[in-house]
Amino acid sequence: MKDHKLEDNPRLLSSAVIRRTGLYVLPFLGVVIIAVIVLHSTDQDEELKLWQGRGQRAVNSMQQTIQHELETVGSDLRFLAQQARLREYLSTNVGQVALENEYRLFAENKRRYSQIRLLGIDGRERIRINKGEGQAKIVDEASLQTKVDRYYIQQILELDPNGVYVSPFDLNMEQGAVENPWRPVIRVGILVFDTNQQEKGILVLNIQGQPLLDKLNIFSSHIPDANILVNGEGYYLVGPKKDRSWGFMFGAAPTFAEDHPDAWAAVKDSVKGQIVNTQGLFTFSTLGEAEDLDLLQMMRKLDIRLISLVPTDTLRSQSEQALVRSTWMSTLSAIIFLVLVLYLQRGALIRRIHQRNLADSKNRLRLVSSQLLRSQEAERRNIARDLHDEMGQVVTTISLQMQRAAKARETAQKNTLIAQAISATDHLLERVHLIVSRLRPHILDDFGLEAALDSYLRDYEAATNVHVETDFRLSEETVPQEICDNVYRIIQEALTNVSEHADTKTAWIQLHAFERQLKLTVRDEGRGFDPHRAHGRFGLLGIRERADLLGGNSALTSKPGLGTQLSISIPLSVPVQKTDEVP
Structure with a gap:
């Protein structure tokens, strides 16, 4: 026999409640997990599209900035090259001071230029204007240098009469060494002619690279480590770290091609595009698109790849945060659902137990009632048997003895019979007490x-x-x-x-x-x-x-x-x- 009262109140975490709860909770958890996975996958796709759009806009903005810069520089260069005062000076060697002053004023008004130089066909500087800290200065004749050994001088001399030279983006060099601190520079050059259209020299403008790089940083500041410029050989011009920038100037530095071989394979042979790999999202473009042919040639000569890099951690950051939030919310919902179902299932189990106990009680009641009736009938038979077989005989004996005593004539015999009747009566009382004590x-x-x-x-x-x-x-x-x-x-x-x-x-x-x-x-x-x-x-x-x-x-x-x-x-x-x- 078991304590059925304990069954009426099963524990919340009893095995029966847990089994019944699992039938509801496990499918719910499955649906929640699938929903979280689907939502996370959707978030990842949406976030990727968002970063792809941002990367493309950043690259387009950088390309437009460089294009605008080259258009302005090309216009300035042709303006200076076609000045009448310059042609007269080249023809007569008269008016150098006026020309120097004009170049100085031009440099002060045009902040992008760090140097203006007029060189002869022999590569020797005839006029040079240096600008530092906002002030332009005319370099005295004793400090002028011969640049015939520089690669860009030879390439300018090989230009067509109307051609414009654009140098690679590199660091400025003085006296054969990289200037320290580093000064990024782009050189543009053009042939200049005298009044008789005879080739007499070279005009070179040095464009300050740092202001341009600062502008490019503005367009990509919302993308961590995004502003990457590389040259046609895969060297960093501007990289994620200083020790990776301008490595080609020193001949020993990791290249973009070495750091990102998969991305470089796509970048070097494509005009523009995007690629996603384990390192992140790469959006890239060359400077090879322009309607103006002269500008197009200038951009191609610059030979720069614009790259926007979104690292994998950043690429997935928002979707991962959303996943964490979804996981916490789903876990909380699952816990609430679990507790609710536990209590509901416990209540349902209690109702079932009560119904079962009620049915058992009815069965027990019928059985007890049946057994009680049989027991009562058996007890009645026992009492009837005792009354008939024993007490009836005693009463009969008493009756016979009393009748014989009534008929006896002798006193002694009468007394003996009466004594026997009294003894039988005592025995009868004992039997009555025994039967009564058995009943209660x-x-x-x-x-x-x-x-x-x-x-x-x-x-x-x-x-x-x-x-x-x-x-x-x-x-x-x-x-x-x-x-x-x-x-x-x-x-x-x-x-x-x-x-x-x-x-x-x-x-x-x-x-x-x-x-x-x-x-x-x-x-x-x-x-x-x-x-x-x-x-x-x-x-x-x-x-x-x-x-x-x-x-x-x-x-x-x-x-x-x-x-x-x-x-x-x-x-x-x-x-x-x-x-x-x-x-």
């Missing part, structure tokens, strides 16, 4: 539960040869009579089971009343049995029903070979239900 022990009403149990246990030990160890701690005033009656019957039934089934010589009874609770334990160390196979036995059902009617709990633990223990707890403060006495 009067000592229970007269002296209380403990005295009634002591009397019963003496008769039980004499009849069964089973010794019972007792531990009674009762306060008669605190135990209602109804509880005393039912506890007496429970102990009777439990000890009957011990004598009939336990095959033992000793049993133990502990009966305590304290803190408005009555605790009963009946234990033996007999053969034991499997409680799951004992359902339907009238004695156990009667014990369980009595405990239920008293508002208490009952528990039976037993294993084959390890004895049996019956434990019952009955509240003394709960009104008991009045029931007919169950034998």
